[in-house]
Amino acid sequence: MPEVLSDAGTPTERAEVASTLPAWFAHQAALSDQAIALTAGGTSLSYAELHQVAGGIAARLAAAGVRRGDLVPVLVPRRHIVPAILGVLMAGAAYVPLDPRHPDTRVAGLIGRVAAPVLLTTGALADRARQWHDGPVVLAETAPDATCPPVDVTVGPDDLAYVMFTSGSTGTPKGVEITHRNVTRLMAVTAGLYELGPDDVWTMLHSFAFDFSVWEMWGALLFGGRLVVVDDDKARAPDELLRLIDDEGVTVLSQTPSALAALISADEQREARLDRLRLVVLGGERLDPASLGAWFARRGDEQPLVVNMYGITETTVHVTYRRITAADAAADAGSPIGVPLPDLDISLRDADGAPTPAGEVGEITISGPGLARGYFRDADTTARAFRTVSWGPGDDRPTYFSGDLARQDADGELRYVGRRDEQVKVRGYRIELGEIGAAVKAHPAVVDACVLTDTGESVGSTLLAWATVRPGGPDAAELRTFLAGRLPAHMVPGELRVLDALPLTANGKVDRRALLAGARTAPASADPAARQPRGDSLEEAVAGIWAEELGVADVGPADDFFSLGGHSLMVIKVVNRTRRELGADVPMRALFEAPVLADFVGRVRAGSTTPPVPTAS
Structure with a gap:
């Protein structure tokens, strides 16, 4: 030693x-x-x-x-x-x-x-x-x-x-x-x-x-x-996390932008002290600085400092860093990821691996001591992602090709643009849409499937899936249960629909624009009768909150919050409104545990601090 x-x-x-x-x-x-x-x-x-x-x-x-x-x-x-x-x-x-x-x-x-x-x-x-x-x-x-x-x-x-x-x-x-x-x-x-x-x-x-x-x-x-x-x-549960940050005297907090957005929403309701918190490090997904506007307006941008760090598992967690300020939140100038850590080098390259001209979009490639050894027992994938390329005359180095796209500003700072392939980040998790598609197709009655996100990599993006099935095959609820047994919760699509056929373009490829356009229309309940109100005013009130936040026409007792397009940020909004407007002491996790309207209403009723809501006769 x-x-x-x-x-x-x-x-x-x-x-x-x-x-x-x-x-x-x-x-x-x-x-x-x-x-x-x-x-x-x-x-x-x-x-x-x-x-x-x-x-x-x-x-x-x-x-x-x-x-x-x-x-x-x-x-x-x-x-x-x-x-x-x-x-x-x-x-x-x-x-x-x-x-x-x-x-x-x-x-x-x-x-x-x-x-x-x-x-x-x-x-x-x-x-x-x-x-x-x-x-x-x-x-x-x-x-x-x-x-x-x-x-x-x-x-x-x-x-x-x-x-x-x-x-x-x-x-x-x-x-x-x-x-x-x-x-x-x-x-x-x-x-x-x-x-x-x-x-x-x-x-x-x-x-x-x-x-x-x-x-x-x-x-x-x-x-x-x-x-x-x-x-x-x-x-x-962001409200409980805020309390923990105060009680434990937390000084350094790591968050994905999605998680911080939920924390900001909870902070608007609770106004935590956060008197020891000095640094918030963001990473894991694309940051929209405008999402921090309310936080900076209330708390300023000096205490705590907010830093955005772009990173990749293959280059050991973090690659770049950039302090985010109130001016960034107001500027609407893309997603700044800053400059590389002092011991790493970044170059933007085209599809052939050549450096792109200044100001043009290119693939982020990284060289330096952060590079992983490679992929476990996968020499072919390692060779494709980790290549030796020229960084200048006589300067050939092992380099990781990330698949991420960025543009370099005149001052040398990088702004993240998106992905070259189908990899996305949702609530901080890096996800290959192909892996989810493979899981959907693993069901013996599924003929074909397509998986997309509704808003790319922006905060609050939702995974969407469509499948065609053989006669007598599973409905959307059954298929969702099947996926929940094969994939982590963060990879199960928030909305899943079973179609007679996937729409195709003139070239015979899946028409993704058509699928996304259809996703903006609220799905009909599998049981139309289930969408009829039952005369319970508490249920009607909760259904009204859901409908407004989800942007759908109406919500019935058997409807599932996540199948209607809900995600973690909407959970925060819905639960906060339920607490404020209906006087119910209901925890954030209740909606995750009881996503069907009728079941969630039961949780709300049990936690109500106001007189019972009468049922109409």
Whole structure:
């Protein structure tokens, strides 16, 4: 183990000496041994305690046969994520995050692809894990075993730290291989930009199968800060998240633009203090600065600072940075993503890989130490995406071709334009529309399918799907249930329709314009009788709110909020109006759990603080 650095060591100096994540964390744990490192599931651990717990996990993994360079699938609830990841890394292995909220078929498929000898999980999930994994299963929450000697393994900076599977255009997720050096240089560079340190309190809001979690976790733990792992319910309920930010004294918050828009809407109702919040980092999807106008009008743009960071899993979370101001919100000048991090280079290139002329749109290509090793067991896809190209005379470098399009301003700053292919980002998740289409077509009665988004990559975009089926095949509700069993919730289309045939252009291709035009017309209920009012004035009031927010003519008891085009931002608006206009104490998650009007009305009725609404006779 390298010598422990003093407090005077800069982040870059620490990254040079402690060039792997477990070594750097060990340095910080020695410096901050009694400081609180982690708050999760109602329990807090100091740096010394977290290091000890993770060391115990590492010892059990080693005793089960895990060796340097192995992959370890990790299937754990949120409160166990951080010790589990640290334990895998301390064992010299790389973790493969498996979100237990994802459907069984997806989790099982990834376990099968990785074919790792050992799987890390918890007692509550062990039976589920053993259905798909025949080898040893190690439990993350087991007390330290005296028979397991401490792990003493040397890990190099170019060893893998994790393999994260993203959505794949062929219907198969792609595993991105990220090394320790990829992550440590990211944290060293950004620490200098944002003055990260021991006074910071971070939230882990995102799934550890989403690379924002890498930034959240190490931004706290490598610099002596405290990491608060936020429960799923609070992460999805902006009003509760605002309360948590105040109660925990959060200083650094990472959000997708969609999530921040929901938080801004909740803040308009609650007016949180946010007195310690100094930095909001946006990423994961396209930012429309105008969406921050109300926030800046109320809070200004100095405290907290808002920074937009464009990034890609294949280039280790973040690539560029740009402070966003009130002037940006008023300018209506596209989506600014700024300049590359100091250790990365960006070039805009045409379809042939040649640099585009100044001011023209080109594909974002990246070179530098953030580039992933490649894709897991996929040499062909790796060769297509990671190419060696010229950056000047005698300067040929490995370069990642992102598929993202941008334009460079005269001052050198980049503005994001869109995607070259069918990949989109919805609520922060990178999604290949082809993967969703493949899942729809996997139903034995589906003949063909098309998947689009209604507004490209803008905030609040909704996934739309159309399918043609064989006689006697599934209706839209049945098909939606089928997809929910195969795809994560963020990939299930918000609107799904079954058609007799997909419209075609004169060239025989699917007429996407026609599909999108039809999507703007509210779908008819499968049961017309279900759309008739039942005489319940509370139901009529809730239906009226839904209809106004969704832009549909009317809503019946059997209608599903998400099938009518609802999405997470509309959830915030609908629930806030329901609270304000109907006096109902209903949580944000109620609409996710009860998306059918009649069921949601039941939740509203149970939470009503006003006299019962009479039913008309």
